[in-house]
Ligand SMILES: Nc1ncnc2c1ncn2[C@@H]1O[C@H](COP(=O)(O)OP(=O)(O)O)[C@@H](O)[C@H]1O
């Protein structure tokens with residue numbers, strides 16, 4: 001995919017510089033951090049900036065090396081080979097973004113091994129062919145280190161192959177700006193949403209498996225911007241997605257009602 005319009009991305013740390021140097025040095029990049037912190041948006045933005053095509057694969061338990069590399073498909077009376085997204089990116093000189101790489105089947109990690117080091121090669125086992133990556137090829141993966149949750153881990157030997165950047169919730173001013181720009185609500189409303197997010201993130205005693213992401217706050221802003229009452233918008237976009245526990249829901253709704 002090549003984007004026509006520049007996506008809005010607000011830098012949170014030094015990730016843009018790190019990306020530029022990683023690509024210059026042909027080093028693979030790992031984006032670490034909870035969901036909704038702007039990892040995918042960042043990759044889209046950088047692909048646009050660098051004028052590189054972007055192939056994104058959302059990895060899940062069933063994602064296998066074949067899905068990435070390619071397979072024989074039957075077309076009429078013939079079987080023909082079809083490159084997968086990784087093979088296409090390697091040949092064309094594009095960015096491959098493996099979102100949530102730890103969720104994929106273990107053979108994915110094995111298959112990308114030689115691409116993430118100095119060799120920059122990919123072995124197409126079904127064709128018995130080894131291809132070398134184009135100069136513009138870049139490997140990016142994301143990973144959600146859910147320490148307290150049952151999320152899958154990445155082996156240290158795999159992690160050490162990547163230059164790694166942590167994505168965190170942005171500081172108040174930055175998050176307010178993101179909510180405002182992304183949803184179209186006014187400064188005051190976006191500040192209130194930011195405050196609600198910050199407050200809930202600090203309520204560690206609730207034991208939420210995932211806390212409020214910037215994405216949820218942006219979504220609340222969007223609903224408000226199209227005219228849904230503020231309290232209702234915040235309840236459905238921020239509170240309800242976080243938990244199904246009745247007591248926690250009630251407590252969070254009360255909190256939100258006080259704050260917006
Ligand atoms: N730094 C940022 N700049 C611009 N938008 C952001 C940023 N961080 C989060 N967002 C907003 O949050 C949403 C979710 O971000 P996304 O990139 O999909 O998160 P992730 O890939 O980390 O789960 C985006 O669609 C965007 O509206």
Ligand SMILES: [Mg+2]
Nearest residue numbers: 039040041099
């Ligand atoms: Mg994402």
